[in-house]
Amino acid sequence: MTQSTIVLGLGGMGSATVYELARRGTRAIGLERHGPAHAQGSSHGKSRIIRQAYFEDPAYVPLLLRAYERWRDFERECGAELLTITGGLMIGAPGSEVLQGSIRSAREYGLAHEVLESDAIRRRFPPLQTAPHELGLYEAMAGFVRPEASVAAYLARAEAHGAELHFGETALSWEPRAGGVRVTTDRARYEADRLIVTAGPWLPELLGDLRLPLRVERQVLYWFAPRGGVAPFLPDRFPIYIWEPRPGYAFYGFPHQEGAPGGVKIAFHTGGTPTDPHRIDREVHDAEIAAMREAFAERIPLLDGELLATATCMYTLTPDEHFAFGLHPQHPQVVIASPCSGHGFKFVSAMGEVLADLGLTGATRHPIAPFALTRFA
């Protein structure tokens, strides 16, 4: 009999996982409380940065290289453009985490990169008015992926490979059973050999008796209309960037993207407010908008035009802000995923493969030891 797996939560991680399970010819059941590719969790807002010179830790680089390959494979399968290469700049003072960490990963893995002085950054990317002491690591392979389009494509291809997907259905609990697992939803009960929990910011309420020190943060995305038009921000001349003007204070942005809401997207990576998916404040307040404008007023002055749109989104963070996933320590037929600390989307193409491996065999050939759940035990 072919093995059966339930994937609980069909956001970025879950959609890629259910696709991968179905593609391998196993029985895959997906459960999702909202509709396909919705905006209530962590996988919406049109764009997500992807890059290889990973400031967070060089341990991610092998998985990133695999993610690039899998994005390209999946684009060929689904026929959509999901990954756009624009180049990327990691900006900070010498010794800052974003700059130094990126240089470290680039050197350790021999990734093509340049370190640019402030003058060179201003010449090459005129909207970015870096301070004289700031440097930038430029990496040509960076760019962005499209979250909603990716999730929708994974779900469509999962169904095409025979996955059974249930939308508008909330899982209430799961329990281990002899040789398997049972999930109870607000509509039905499902039994399978394995369960993969990819519930994003809802994960803390689905861990059962497993104690993981997770916290959920609210973050806001902003789209501004640049003064004088979008031309200097077009993706053929403007990179994705992460800018750390001082320790613990970082924002990031994208080139202009076609389609609604127009303009140019920018957001803070730091300073999110504690929340949970049931009480998140979806309103964006004047003081928040003012803080965002203040961040770019002197650094990207062209951006200081009309605010076109905002969106709220959630990070699911671990104490060290690294990923945490793997087999449930007491119930190895259950895989816990999702705590990706606000930087997981770029990986979903590879994570689908990793989580399907873990679900089907309990192991994977990919180097995931640094992300073990058990480090918090």
Ligand SMILES: Cc1cc2nc3c(=O)[nH]c(=O)nc-3n(C[C@H](O)[C@H](O)[C@H](O)COP(=O)(O)OP(=O)(O)OC[C@H]3O[C@@H](n4cnc5c(N)ncnc54)[C@H](O)[C@@H]3O)c2cc1C
């Ligand atoms: C503002 C913002 C900016 C980001 N920027 C980047 C970036 O530039 N680059 C990058 O790589 N990453 C970025 N990230 C992080 C990345 O988007 C997330 O790591 C990733 O989307 C998490 O995916 P997920 O599948 O774990 O969670 P989600 O997408 O939230 O999916 C969880 C799913 O589970 C469903 N669910 C939950 N509970 C239940 C239940 N009981 N029953 C049924 N279904 C349930 C939810 O409805 C949801 O669809 C950003 C995140 C945010 C919020």
